[in-house]
Structures are given as structure tokens and as C-alpha cells.
Amino acid sequence: MSKPIPLLEQIGKDGRVWADLCEEYGVDNPDPPWRITLESTCEVLNEGACVLPSLERRDEEDDIVEDHYKHIPHPERQLLALAHTMILRGVITEEDLAQHMKVIEARLNAV
Amino acid sequence: MSSNHHAEKATGIGDPQCFKGEAGDPKFNVGDRVRIRNLPDIFYTRSQMYLREAEAVVVKLVYESPPAEDEAWDNTDSPEWFYSLLFKQTDLWPDYPTKYAGDTLETELSERWLESV
Amino acid sequence: MSNSHDHDHRPPAPMVDEVSDFEVLEVAVRELCIEKGLFTQDDHNEWTEYMHTLGPLPASRLVAKAWLDEDYKQLCIDDPVKASLDVGIDWINTMPTKFGTPSDYCNPRILVDTPTLKHVVVCTLCSCYPRPILGQSPEWYRTPNYRRRLVRWPRQVLSEFGLQLPEDVEIRVADSNQKTRYVVMPTRPEGTEGWSEDQLAEIVTRDCLIGVAMPRVDRKADDKRPIHRAVHPFGH
Numbered sequence: 001m002s003k004p005i006p007l008l009e010q011i012g013k014d015g016r017v018w019a020d021l022c023e024e025y026g027v028d029n030p031d032p033p034w035r036i037t038l039e040s041t042c043e044v045l046n047e048g049a050c051v052l053p054s055l056e057r058r059d060e061e062d063d064i065v066e067d068h069y070k071h072i073p074h075p076e077r078q079l080l081a082l083a084h085t086m087i088l089r090g091v092i093t094e095e096d097l098a099q100h101m102k103v104i105e106a107r108l109n110a111v
Numbered sequence: 112m113s114s115n116h117h118a119e120k121a122t123g124i125g126d127p128q129c130f131k132g133e134a135g136d137p138k139f140n141v142g143d144r145v146r147i148r149n150l151p152d153i154f155y156t157r158s159q160m161y162l163r164e165a166e167a168v169v170v171k172l173v174y175e176s177p178p179a180e181d182e183a184w185d186n187t188d189s190p191e192w193f194y195s196l197l198f199k200q201t202d203l204w205p206d207y208p209t210k211y212a213g214d215t216l217e218t219e220l221s222e223r224w225l226e227s228v
Numbered sequence: 229m230s231n232s233h234d235h236d237h238r239p240p241a242p243m244v245d246e247v248s249d250f251e252v253l254e255v256a257v258r259e260l261c262i263e264k265g266l267f268t269q270d271d272h273n274e275w276t277e278y279m280h281t282l283g284p285l286p287a288s289r290l291v292a293k294a295w296l297d298e299d300y301k302q303l304c305i306d307d308p309v310k311a312s313l314d315v316g317i318d319w320i321n322t323m324p325t326k327f328g329t330p331s332d333y334c335n336p337r338i339l340v341d342t343p344t345l346k347h348v349v350v351c352t353l354c355s356c357y358p359r360p361i362l363g364q365s366p367e368w369y370r371t372p373n374y375r376r377r378l379v380r381w382p383r384q385v386l387s388e389f390g391l392q393l394p395e396d397v398e399i400r401v402a403d404s405n406q407k408t409r410y411v412v413m414p415t416r417p418e419g420t421e422g423w424s425e426d427q428l429a430e431i432v433t434r435d436c437l438i439g440v441a442m443p444r445v446d447r448k449a450d451d452k453r454p455i456h457r458a459v460h461p462f463g464h
Contacts, residue, residue: 015249026242034254039364040275041258044267046331058354062372074367076250083257092260100256101249108247108255125309125320125334127407157405159352161379173408174335193406200401204380210395216379218403 001067005087007094008080012069017076035075042082060085127176130190134175137192138222143169145196145225155183158224165203166228167196170217178221191221282363285429286315287411287437290338290361292428295416301340304413308336317361332359333407339400339439340413346393348386348439349402349410350378358409362437366450369438379403389440390451402439412439419445 018032042057061081068084069077086092121129139145149163157179173195177187200207200214207214262269290311294301304311309319319334336358339347351357352375357365368374378385382399386392393399402410414436420428435441435450 011249011253015253016246017248017250021244021246021248025244027244032248032251034251036279037258037272037276038254039279040272041254041261043275043279043331044271045261058370066372079250079254079257083253086257086261091264091266092257096260097253097256100260101252104255104259105247105252108252123321127333127335128320157353159403159405161352173337176407179406195408197400200382207380208383211383211399213396213398214382214400215398216401216403219406219408221406 002064002084002088004068005084005094007098008084008087009068012072012076012080015076017073019073031075034079038075038079038082042078057082057085060088064088127174127193130175130177130187132175133190134192134222137172137194139169139172139192139194139225139227141169141171144228145169145194146228147196147220148224148226150224153180156180158220159218161203162198162218162220165198167198169194170197171195173219176221178223180223191223193219193221194225195219196225279364282359285362285432285434285437286312286317287358287361288429288432289315289425290411291413291432291437292425294338294413295420295428296425301413304338305340308338308411309334311338312336312361315361319360322360331356332409335408336361337408337410338413339402339410341415341439343415344396345398345400346439347400347402347410347412348378348382349404349412350375351404352376352379353405356404356409358411361411362434366434366438386440389435391441411437414439414442417443417445 021032022028045057061078064081064084065077069080072080083092083097087094087097144166145168146166147158147162147164150158152158171194173193175190175192176182177190181187181189195217196219198216198218199212200216201209201212203216258272261267262272290304293314294304294311300311300314303314312319319332319336339349341347350369355365355370355375357369359365374385379401382401383393386399404410414432416428417431420431430448431443431445433441433443433447433450436443441450
């Protein structure tokens with residue numbers, strides 16, 4: 001079983017999933033707006049550099065979800081599994097990701 | 112590993128259409144009985160474990176293509192014929208209920224995986 | 229903020245007014261990938277535009293047309309790429325990579341049900357799916373639960389989807405492990421005599437085209453699926 005990644009564990013624990021957001025705001029879109037861009041990221045990783053070939057990623061995603069994100073709904077779990085795979089493979093680091101998230105959060109929340 | 116290796120070859124024609132005519136004569140025909148060989152998987156395969164050593168009937172010659180086992184390593188030099196094969200579920204699973212003995216499974220394999228029965 | 233709402237006196241549509249950690253994470257992963265040169269923003273945009281086009285189902289119309297026209301039905305069997313063009317889908321030229329996506333390829337196959345033959349589709353290896361003509365796959369289709377169990381216990385899985393078939397109907401599972409992508413053409417239900425192509429297409433839902441449901445005159449939308457854990461998991 002792979003080790004948990006603290007940053008992702010925390011997001012899984014504290015992050016608000018789309019279903020909850022919908023309920024609070026009275027929105028009935030079945031999917032969060034980032035679902036399609038996430039799918040595109042997965043697809044475009046298959047091409048070109050073939051960094052994360054589809055078949056391997058799917059198997060790894062299944063195992064990672066089973067080990068760490070079983071309790072989290074889709075598509076949030078797919079997102080966490082992708083980030084987890086990429087950190088495990090050394091494509092990105094947990095520190096980089098945390099740092100980037102701070103920058104983006106500030107940017108998205110700026111008025 | 113790049114999946115764009117045959118991008119130029121396939122543009123406007125399609126994959127697997129772009130390999131048409133490259134596999135030579137097919138070894139098997141529709142109606143032939145075959146057995147699935149249990150070849151060793153070196154690194155990568157798209158031949159399911161549950162099919163190994165089972166018998167099937169060829170129901171369609173579907174297309175010519177480099178086998179996935181070669182394509183994964185960018186080797187597209189030797190396309191093979193791909194066959195759609197029909198299996199009886201009772202041949203695949205020891206505990207498949209005999210009252211549903213008519214149930215079947217269809218899937219595709221390239222020629223290297225097949226031997227005559 | 230626009231003032232249009234003042235004019236038509238309708239309240240603005242509700243929207244989620246906060247940025248979740250997941251939304252931030254998605255952007256972060258994507259931007260890091262671009263920064264590291266794993267793909268470009270343009271590549272990503274091209275895919276996103278394509279994904280947005282995968283909406284309601286050309287495959288539903290293909291089935292409806294086939295039900296109404298025996299010649300078209302034969303074309304669906306003999307040349308599915310050509311038949312797809314008639315419902316606006318070009319397997320060869322319109323995908324982002326221009327020759328089929330790496331995972332969709334260009335070999336659709338229509339599996340024709342009969343009263344004694346029921347097809348159902350799965351990809352045990354990774355969840356391949358005929359996206360160009362059927363849109364994005366449903367989540368349950370991609371789960372290990374479905375992928376591992378359908379090949380081995382098809383009748384059990386189908387009954388969990390609400391579909392039970394008698395012994396004299398052959399259930400044929402199609403496992404799309406190579407370049408072919410399958411679409412099921414179910415049998416036309418009774419009670420649809422005189423229906424138009426549009427009316428027929430409406431009842432051919434996505435689940436019918438995968439094969440886990442049969443079209444019904446009273447159903448135009450798929451049921452919501454709970455996700456069950458695999459009871460009999462196995463490796464392949």
C-alpha cells in the first residue's frame with residue numbers, strides 16, 4: 001500500500017466536494033466546472049511525452065483510490081488520485097504543489 | 112514512448128485503417144476454432160489473463176494493426192491480423208451457471224495469440 | 229456585473245460562490261504540468277473544446293435511424309464509420325489528434341441485439357469507450373467493480389442495473405480490449421409504432437447503448453447509479 005501524502009490527505013478531509021457546494025448554493029449542475037479540464041489534463045498527459053500512459057494510470061488510480069480516497073466522491077477522487085500518482089512518480093513534488101496552490105487560491109479569490 | 116509515432120501515416124485515414132494490407136494473408140478464417148496461447152507477458156499486454164488457454168471461434172477478421180505489445184514500444188513494423196473471437200462463458204469460468212450455458216463473451220486478439228485446435 | 233436582471237425581473241441563476249480546495253488543486257496540477265513542459269496550454273485547450281462537444285448522443289440517433297431504415301441498419305453493420313457520418317460524427321478527422329484520439333481509435337462496431345441475443349459492453353483493461361459517438365463514459369463504467377465483475381457475472385451485474393433476462397436469451401459480453409469501440413443497438417421496444425426518429429432517439433439512452441438497460445417507451449433518462457464495491461474482485 002502506498003504512503004499517504006499529507007497535503008492530499010488534508011484536501012480530502014477539509015476540501016468541500018461539489019455535492020456539498022451544490023446543496024449549499026442551490027445549484028443543480030451534476031459536475032463541477034473543473035471536471036472537464038481535469039479530463040483534458042488526463043488525456044493530454046497520454047499524448048506526446050506519454051508521461052503517464054493511460055493503462056498504467058488507470059490501474060494506479062484504482063489502487064490509490066482504494067488505499068486513500070475511497071470515502072471521497074467522484075470527480076474529486078480522480079483529481080486526488082492524479083495528483084497522488086504524479087507526486088509518487090516524481091513528476092511534481094508535494095512542496096511545489098502546496099506552493100502553487102497558495103498562489104492560485106489568492107488569485108482565484110482576488111476581487 | 113510516444114503514441115504519435117504513426118501520426119503522419121494515419122492522418123486523414125484513421126488508425127487502424129492506415130495499416131490495411133500490411134499484415135499479409137490471415138492465418139485464420141471466420142469459423143475456425145482456436146486456442147489462446149499463454150505467451151509470457153514481457154512488460155505490456157492487452158491480452159486478458161482470463162482468456163489464456165481457452166478455446167474460441169473466430170467470428171470476424173476485424174483489422175490489421177501492430178499488436179499492442181509492439182505498439183507500446185513504438186514498434187509498428189509488423190502489423191498482424193486482429194480477430195474477434197467468441198468464447199463460451201462456461202469455458203472461461205469454472206463456476207459459470209450451466210443453466211446459462213448459452214452466454215458468450217466476444218473480444219479481440221492479434222494473430223500471435225492464437226493457435227489452431 | 230450586468231444590469232440585465234433589472235430588466236427581466238428574474239433572479240440570477242444560483243451559482244457556487246466559493247472556491248473549493250479541489251478547484252484550486254485542479255488548476256495547480258494543470259499549471260505545474262504546463263510549467264514543466266508536459267503539455268502546452270494549447271494542447272489542453274484543444275482537448276477541453278473537444279470534451280465540451282461530447283454531449284447528447286449521436287449514437288441514439290444512429291439507433292433510431294437504423295430502427296426506421298433497414299438499409300441504414302445494414303450500413304451500421306458493414307461500415308460504422310460511414311454510418312457515423314450520417315449522425316454527424318467523423319471518427320477519422322474531427323478528433324483533437326485528427327486520426328482518432330490515442331484511446332478512441334477509428335474502429336467503431338455496432339453490436340446488434342436480437343430477441344435472443346443481448347450485448348453488453350465493458351473494457352476490463354482500462355474502461356475504453358466509444359466517446360466520439362457516445363460522449364464521456366459514466367463513472368460506474370470505469371470502476372473496478374463493473375470492469376471486473378461484468379465479464380464473469382454478467383447476469384448478476386445486469387440484474388443490479390434492473391435488467392433480468394430469461395435463460396433462452398444469450399448474453400454476450402463484449403470486452404473492448406483493442407482498437408474496436410462497441411456501441412449496442414438494442415431491439416426496438418413495442419409500443420413505438422409510428423414514432424418519429426426524434427421520439428425514438430429520446431428513449432435510446434446511454435445505458436441502452438452500453439447494453440446495461442433496454443429502451444422503454446416511458447424512459448428518456450438513465451437512472452442514477454450507486455457505486456457498489458466489488459463483491460468478488462479478481463485480478464486479470
